[in-house]
Amino acid sequence: MNNQMNKTPMPSQEPDVRNKNFDEVALGYTEEDALNEAARCLNCKNHPCVDGCPVNGRIPEFIAKVAEGKFEEAYEILTSTNSLPAICGRVCPQENQCEGNCVRGIKGEPVGVGRLERFVADRHKADVGNDSVEAVTEGPGRGIRVAIVGSGPAGLTCAGDLINLGYDVTVFEGLHKPGGVLVYGIPEFRLPKDEIVAYEVETLRKKGVKFVCDVLIGKSLYVQDLLDDGYKAVFIGTGAGLPMFMNIEGENLVGVYSANEYLTRINLMKAYLDEYDTPIKKHDKVVIVGAGNVAMDAARCAKRMGAEVHVVYRRGREEMPARAEEIEHAEEEGIEFHLLNNPVRILGDEKNRVSKIECIKMELGEPDASGRRRPVEIPGSEYTIDTDAVIMALGTKLNSLICNTTEGLEQTQKGGIQVDEETGATSIPGVYAGGDAVTGAATVIKAMGAGKKAAAAMHEYLQK
16 A cells, blocks of 8 residues: 555656657657556446446556556456546546545645546557457347447447447548547647547457448438438537637638647647648747646647647636646746736737737626636726737537437527437437537547447447
């Protein structure tokens, strides 16, 4: 038993080095680090960490194997409930989930579940890899075709669970590369695309999952087309990808981006590499509006593209929705925060290019419906920030394309797909949905949980 109060530190690049490159910031545990951290786990009787995990990962069991140095056994336990451990270990908000429930966190820091998960997955990749992965040819689903719409975390998880049961699984992806938000939304320095995401996709492909890219369901094909073509069940995991804007003066100027567009150009289309011809301007001074995880990603990408970066947020630090670790990393990398400030308009030059953003100072009033104190403008406190780019990172809203093109598919009042909470079943027999397409923007692991739940329900439906 290791009684140290704090987590074993994660080795990482120095801030003044990493803010100039897109290499992964966190370098991962060594074997010694992992053994030391695993020894902090109390293996509690009631396993509260498991209750905090959306996929009910067997957390104490895999950590016990790490503590014994049995890393491959730990990997087998991990992947019995989580098909994407290398991804979850890097991007899950463990502090609000498994680690948030950890008993060690009562009088110190919780056990570093995410860091251990990443170590185990990376160790398996290095020692075993996926060269020996074979196609699944047997199982109760053999000969039954199922379609997955969207190759983000919900779709990949659903596909993984169904291929393991022997189903004939085809994933349809609207973009040119599988991975969904994992490839277009999360920066390389947090989640390496070729090394991690492509590896996980290739593992599924070797098991027999088919990936069809550049097919936008609701435009190129329709859900009914899939059913008519012989797919016996369909899972919709298309995410929530429509950007939100403030609807203020100047949002149509050259140099105003949605965070979605900016991050897609950089992450999926690799605009940070000179050998790619992705069109993107390298700005001198960038203002990010918002303070969620996407805002931190956009800010840190802009910094690496050579800009001076300012984050404007209408509430205070305690209300910032981004992970504490991401905020700390951004501050360490030299990004400036303007808290309790809100944009009121964007100003342009004679060529309709962004030149300034006008903001007003705020103070916090009474709590609103979300429970956070409502920001209130301070009259007469307007000021401007010189800038040649503004990135709106205000969150996303649901895309109703599939609902609007699928007769009989019911929507929620917020525009999501209406489903049974226990199964993910929609109003159309054999059609299921989960993740951000249902709930709106959430976390990777919650999307995975929805994909896992739907896969189990689809299996039960198809075996009747």
